[in-house]
Amino acid sequence: MIITTEQIETFNQSYKDEHKDQFEFVAQQLSNKSIDVASIIQQIQNFQVAIPSWALGAGGTRFGRFSIGGEPASLEEKIMDVGIIHTLTRSAGAISLHIPWDIPQNPEAIKSLAADHNLVFDAVNSNTFQDQTDQEHSYKFGSLCHTDAAVRAQAIQHNKEVIDTGIALGSKSLTVWLADGSSFPGQLNFRDALTYTLDSLKAIYAYMPDDWKMYIEYKPYEPNFYSMVIQDWGTSHLLANECGKNAYCLVDLGHHLPNTNIEQIVATLLWRGKLGGFHFNDSKFGDDDLTVGAIKPYQLFLIFNELVYGLSHNDSINPPLAWMIDASHNLKDPLEDLMQSLEAIQLAYAQALIVNHKVLGAARVANDVTQAQVILQDAYRTDLRPLIREATRHSGGALDPIAFYRKEKIRKKLIERRGLETIATGL
């Protein structure tokens, strides 16, 4: 599906005057505070978030799945869908593949298709949490942590093949998420499980090219309910440290127990130079995978506040991060949902960029707690949506991507092309 520059320009015309008024108002507010508006717009334009191939169809829950129609049935169609999002928002210039769901038959052709949509390949993801029909050993009782060396060897080999696929596509990183753990006390020897996991990760790490990074996710529970081998950031950090300098922790926002102070984890990992990347989503209770910013937008802002501070700190040793949305959809059109998520991420980032860290630092030194809160909340409560729109417009995107998507009836067109029954592979 081709969306032309002219179509976007025509669409933007109808919003032009309203946008101009709103943008000038906020630009003036920021200028009055000596904030460099142009620089913030540029930073927003540069900020690109990867879309995972598994977020483009209806996700469902374990109780049911409600098809949305027109779901991408092949890797080519998934790339096309991310292309639509990127064309409209100009902020999703990468796709993250999951193997074996997305094995490309012809990597060169897939690479050039992605390039046609101005997309690059972000981290490749391995999958040892499900059994595939052709595999010899089952992961029912774990993969990299398994008591049987043959199962561990199979899981290690799978990760190596994922790296090979990534190399063929120009990807530079591997994300490992393990469902490994136990659901009953006594089931697992914690110490052995961690030892096996570390040894397996080291074998995978050793296979990676020198310019690759390994991202290690953690999760406190689900699908195992008594213990997860990599349950928290501390365990992930320990494993990453043991593996080597190119191994990092990956923070998935949904992988924390309720009320965990995620921004503090971010600050700590940045301080040690071990924060590799993010999986954005939102949640009320568990790994709900809801739209970013739908439930706790203030927390998202506080996380970005630490990111901006930590990454720009003059002692920062942390490399640039990998940003990805890891959400799942059972109710909304996934493309609309992803565009909402992108806007929430851009907004939290922009809000964090306008925090004056000099003034905040002075308030902290003076132990002026009230003032510290005022500074943060003042940034959070400034409506920067017109700034995001201006950044999107500058990059050639639509002033209101979802309104464009609806006006052009893109889901209807996708259904006409692909039918109502297609099912996207993924979670």
Ligand code: PSV
């Ligand atoms: C599972 O919770 C998960 O969110 C992991 O974090 C992976 O990134 C993703 O699903 C797909 O494997």
Ligand code: MN
């Ligand atoms: Mn994740």
